[in-house]
Amino acid sequence: MHMLRTALVMLVAAPLVALAADKTPKPTQAEAASSDCHHPADAKTPEAAKAASTGWTLTRGEPLKGEPTVKLAELLAKPQAHDGKVVRVEGQVRKACEKKGCWLELAPDAKSPGVRVTFKDYGFFVPLDSAGSQARVEGVVKVAELSDAHAKHYEAEGAIVPRGTDGKPREVQLVASGVELRR
Numbered sequence: 001m002h003m004l005r006t007a008l009v010m011l012v013a014a015p016l017v018a019l020a021a022d023k024t025p026k027p028t029q030a031e032a033a034s035s036d037c038h039h040p041a042d043a044k045t046p047e048a049a050k051a052a053s054t055g056w057t058l059t060r061g062e063p064l065k066g067e068p069t070v071k072l073a074e075l076l077a078k079p080q081a082h083d084g085k086v087v088r089v090e091g092q093v094r095k096a097c098e099k100k101g102c103w104l105e106l107a108p109d110a111k112s113p114g115v116r117v118t119f120k121d122y123g124f125f126v127p128l129d130s131a132g133s134q135a136r137v138e139g140v141v142k143v144a145e146l147s148d149a150h151a152k153h154y155e156a157e158g159a160i161v162p163r164g165t166d167g168k169p170r171e172v173q174l175v176a177s178g179v180e181l182r183r
Contacts, residue, residue, distance in 0.1 A: 060124045061178040067138045079172040082141040093133045095158050101125035113162040117174045133183050139176035
């Protein structure tokens with residue numbers, strides 16, 4: 001009987017001693033609700049810390065890998081020199097798809113053709129209101145001839161589609177693996 005009583009005391013006392021020794025403050029209900037299931041609300045992920053230090057606030061797709069940066073003006077002036085290459089381009093988003101966020105356009109100004117950026121394997125999108133944001137984009141450059149139907153579709157969404165001397169719609173595209181946006 002004495003052995004049973006000792007065992008019961010140990011079963012009850014050991015957890016009580018452990019609870020009394022734990023001086024770690026517990027999050028309030030509001031703090032717990034504002035965090036995700038694994039991280040406290042004030043914890044910084046490596047991505048969040050990087051975004052805070054660089055000023056970039058939104059990443060879509062893969063993190064940027066540091067590909068060679070090509071100036072937007074250079075890419076637009078000599079796109080064939082970069083065709084098929086992986087590059088980084090920076091610039092202002094003139095226009096973005098307002099239906100799904102499935103493309104954006106980087107352009108030097110409001111009246112000139114730009115680079116149409118689509119997203120690798122249709123795997124991610126940007127916010128519908130991305131126009132006006134600054135962007136860093138990494139991906140593969142492609143010089144493409146568009147069908148008249150595609151050109152009209154893009155123009156209906158506000159894009160400027162350049163046409164060659166033969167009247168066929170052509171554009172510089174970039175199939176992005178990753179995008180960073182900030183306002």
